[in-house]
Amino acid sequence: MEKILQVKDLELSFNTFGGEVKAIRGVNFDLYKGETLAIVGESGSGKSVTTKSIMRLLPENSAEFKNGEILFGGRDLTKLSDKEMQKIRGKDISMIFQDPMTSLNPTMPIGRQITEPLLKHQKIGKEEAKKVAIDLLRLVGMPKPELRMKQYPHQFSGGQRQRIVIAIALACNPQILIADEPTTALDVTIQAQILELMKDLQKKIDTSIIFITHDLGVVANVADRVAVMYGGKIVEIGTVDEIFYNPQHPYTWGLLSSMPSLDTDEAKLYAIPGTPPDLLDPPKGDAFALRSEYALQIDMEQNPPFFKVSDTHSAATWLLHPDAPQVEPPATVIERMKKFPGSRYYEGGAI
Amino acid sequence: MAEKLLEIKDLRQHFNVGKPNEVKAVDGISFDIYRGETLGLVGESGCGKSTTGRSIIRLYDATSGDVFYEGENVHGKKSKKDLKKFNRKMQMIFQDPYASLNPRMKVMDIIAEGIDIHGLAKNAADRKKMVFDLLETVGLNKEHANRYPHEFSGGQRQRLGIARALAVEPDFIIADEPISALDVSIQAQVVNLLKELQEEKGLTYLFIAHDLSMVKYISDRIGVMYFGKMVELAPAEDLYNNPMHPYTQSLLSAIPLPDPNYERNRVRKSYDPSTHNYTEKDDVKMREITPGHFVQCSESEFQSLKASVAVK
Ligand SMILES: Nc1ncnc2c1ncn2[C@@H]1O[C@H](COP(=O)(O)OP(=O)(O)OP(=O)(O)O)[C@@H](O)[C@H]1O
Numbered sequence: 001m002e003k004i005l006q007v008k009d010l011e012l013s014f015n016t017f018g019g020e021v022k023a024i025r026g027v028n029f030d031l032y033k034g035e036t037l038a039i040v041g042e043s044g045s046g047k048s049v050t051t052k053s054i055m056r057l058l059p060e061n062s063a064e065f066k067n068g069e070i071l072f073g074g075r076d077l078t079k080l081s082d083k084e085m086q087k088i089r090g091k092d093i094s095m096i097f098q099d100p101m102t103s104l105n106p107t108m109p110i111g112r113q114i115t116e117p118l119l120k121h122q123k124i125g126k127e128e129a130k131k132v133a134i135d136l137l138r139l140v141g142m143p144k145p146e147l148r149m150k151q152y153p154h155q156f157s158g159g160q161r162q163r164i165v166i167a168i169a170l171a172c173n174p175q176i177l178i179a180d181e182p183t184t185a186l187d188v189t190i191q192a193q194i195l196e197l198m199k200d201l202q203k204k205i206d207t208s209i210i211f212i213t214h215d216l217g218v219v220a221n222v223a224d225r226v227a228v229m230y231g232g233k234i235v236e237i238g239t240v241d242e243i244f245y246n247p248q249h250p251y252t253w254g255l256l257s258s259m260p261s262l263d264t265d266e267a268k269l270y271a272i273p274g275t276p277p278d279l280l281d282p283p284k285g286d287a288f289a290l291r292s293e294y295a296l297q298i299d300m301e302q303n304p305p306f307f308k309v310s311d312t313h314s315a316a317t318w319l320l321h322p323d324a325p326q327v328e329p330p331a332t333v334i335e336r337m338k339k340f341p342g343s344r345y346y347e348g349g350a351i
Numbered sequence: 352m353a354e355k356l357l358e359i360k361d362l363r364q365h366f367n368v369g370k371p372n373e374v375k376a377v378d379g380i381s382f383d384i385y386r387g388e389t390l391g392l393v394g395e396s397g398c399g400k401s402t403t404g405r406s407i408i409r410l411y412d413a414t415s416g417d418v419f420y421e422g423e424n425v426h427g428k429k430s431k432k433d434l435k436k437f438n439r440k441m442q443m444i445f446q447d448p449y450a451s452l453n454p455r456m457k458v459m460d461i462i463a464e465g466i467d468i469h470g471l472a473k474n475a476a477d478r479k480k481m482v483f484d485l486l487e488t489v490g491l492n493k494e495h496a497n498r499y500p501h502e503f504s505g506g507q508r509q510r511l512g513i514a515r516a517l518a519v520e521p522d523f524i525i526a527d528e529p530i531s532a533l534d535v536s537i538q539a540q541v542v543n544l545l546k547e548l549q550e551e552k553g554l555t556y557l558f559i560a561h562d563l564s565m566v567k568y569i570s571d572r573i574g575v576m577y578f579g580k581m582v583e584l585a586p587a588e589d590l591y592n593n594p595m596h597p598y599t600q601s602l603l604s605a606i607p608l609p610d611p612n613y614e615r616n617r618v619r620k621s622y623d624p625s626t627h628n629y630t631e632k633d634d635v636k637m638r639e640i641t642p643g644h645f646v647q648c649s650e651s652e653f654q655s656l657k658a659s660v661a662v663k
């Protein structure tokens with residue numbers, strides 16, 4: 001499969017009054033043409049910063065690339081000038097932001113905000129652009145779009161604003177679409193509609209999608225592959241089936257166990273104990289060790305390398321070292337593993 | 352029966368009245384909220400959930416209708432002092448954490464804003480301690496007090512909004528999607544926290560959200576809205592086991608599950624409002640099908656819903 005984007009050894013810090021916040025501490029992944037890669041992980045683990053660094057949208061006065069490269073079309077995006085980057089942004093790579101209000105201009109009618117990138121990147125006239133904009137709004141499920149083109153962002157609901165941002169991102173048929181929590185503000189029926197829309201776009205023009213979300217149900221629905229982030233690193237990456245039915249990293253186990261289901265009625269929901277690592281002074285070993293009941297002595301001292309589980313699946317945990325003791329994952333995770341051929345809990349049958 | 356804390360009566364909130372782009376964001380809804388309960392509010396994006404919340408705490412003057420808080424009309428004439436009292440009792444956690452936090456203020460002052468307005472701190476040291484405690488309560492720490500909102504991740508910002516709402520020790524909190532920006536583990540922490548606070552302080556919540564498994568978990572009763580109207584209102588368990596309005600059914604059929612294989616084969620029900628074939632003569636309103644389970648329906652739909660329940 002063709003690699004459209006490669007992120008290599010990315011390290012990035014923010015210089016703040018309190019010191020150097022080491023937000024990204026060595027991230028590696030490839031994005032293939034036409035695939036959807038989901039990034040999941042704890043709040044503050046670096047999902048947004050990773051993708052904003054691809055778009056080069058981090059505050060220049062404080063964010064600093066420390067190491068690594070981001071290769072797209074034979075060029076290293078970390079080294080491009082702002083002008084070159086502007087040509088790529090919104091045309092080849094576009095982004096749906098987590099916080100719609102930060103990407104919408106509060107003082108400009110939404111119609112103009114959608115037609116602007118069209119006029120900038122595509123050779124079409126004003127009337128044509130307006131028609132495209134109305135069609136896009138209809139596609140993202142906005143009722144009576146022609147009446148709402150002249151309205152301002154504050155006149156829309158949270159989910160409607162999010163859908164306007166989605167319409168802008170889709171306007172130029174990008175090669176790469178980065179979607180940061182694109183559907184969290186939406187109800188499940190409109191969410192399903194948007195997910196279908198993104199899949200259609202993908203089929204039509206082979207767009208590659210990086211999809212950040214906290215909703216593991218959505219991940220199960222959209223992702224071909226999943227990267228799990230913790231404390232500024234990817235700790236596990238694999239196909240969607242490998243991550244859901246054969247997870248290996250204790251953080252992934254914790255994540256899968258915290259999902260409430262419709263049958264949950266315990267007095268308290270399971271939450272991973274403890275707090276996220278301090279990125280001003282990150283731990284030297286496995287950043288998750290202090291919160292993990294599966295931590296080994298070596299986790300406190302040495303950062304685990306990636307161990308290969310399959311050609312498509314690897315995880316950074318000492319538990320996969322040949323000399324590590326064999327541990328029992330949480331019960332809910334074992335239930336999942338029972339369905340996975342190749343897992344030691346496999347009970348036969350297809351997934 | 353539990354005591355009513357709030358009564359919402361035929362509340363309407365229309366925008367751009369008389370213009371072609373008029374929106375009937377909230378179009379005649381009535382419900383009660385009991386003291387100490389959590390009422391969940393779900394529905395399609397744009398159906399009027401936030402507007403309902405905002406009208407209740409009087410961020411908007413309602414187009415028509417009434418809201419009673421402990422028997423007092425919130426939308427009636429109020430002196431400045433009375434309004435201040437209401438503002439302290441009712442707090443809202445906003446949907447858009449970024450837009451609702453002043454980017455030029457430090458976290459310390461953002462969270463202490465309510466404490467200052469209502470004069471809740473004895474002195475500067477007390478104020479500081481209150482803020483530190485609140486940060487800890489929401490899973491942040493005191494080092495965060497000197498930062499600005501843009502230095503936080505999406506989920507961290509949402510927790511600042513929660514800390515700010517808790518600061519004035521309200522009785523009633525409208526939580527507008529307080530957890531959708533959070534990862535599952537922190538969602539669990541926040542939901543556990545909201546439940547604990549409820550037990551400790553007897554808080555009442557109106558909990559607006561999209562994540563139906565969380566809504567079910569936290570709510571005693573759930574209201575489902577569709578285009579400005581309430582279409583179903585029932586005890587949480589009952590709504591999930593026995594959804595009666597076709598919109599509710601379609602909503603429940605679309606919940607994504609963390610199981611890739613299930614997702615590949617899922618079948619969704621869609622909802623088409625025109626299938627009701629309502630006519631002018633139909634008196635479409637909320638009717639009680641089983642005790643506490645209300646559905647918006649016509650007389651004939653009411654009869655067939657009753658009949659189908661009797662069969663079960
Ligand atoms: N401008 C900034 N200055 C200083 N620190 C920052 C800045 N932006 C982000 N950070 C820090 O970098 C870390 C990673 O943030 P990021 O926004 O990538 O998290 P995230 O994984 O997207 O979380 P969420 O799920 O909550 O959105 C966090 O600890 C955050 O506080």
Ligand SMILES: Nc1ncnc2c1ncn2[C@@H]1O[C@H](COP(=O)(O)OP(=O)(O)OP(=O)(O)O)[C@@H](O)[C@H]1O
Binds near residue numbers: 156158
């Ligand atoms: N200030 C305003 N002026 C005009 N229309 C508005 C205004 N505020 C909201 N609306 C409209 O009212 C309707 C209801 O909006 P509201 O924000 O209450 O929806 P919601 O149910 O909270 O949706 P979401 O789940 O997307 O947040 C929407 O159609 C919205 O566009």
Ligand SMILES: [Mg+2]
Binds near residue numbers: 047048049098505506
């Ligand atoms: Mg983020």
Ligand SMILES: [Mg+2]
Binds near residue numbers: 157158159401446527
């Ligand atoms: Mg809303």
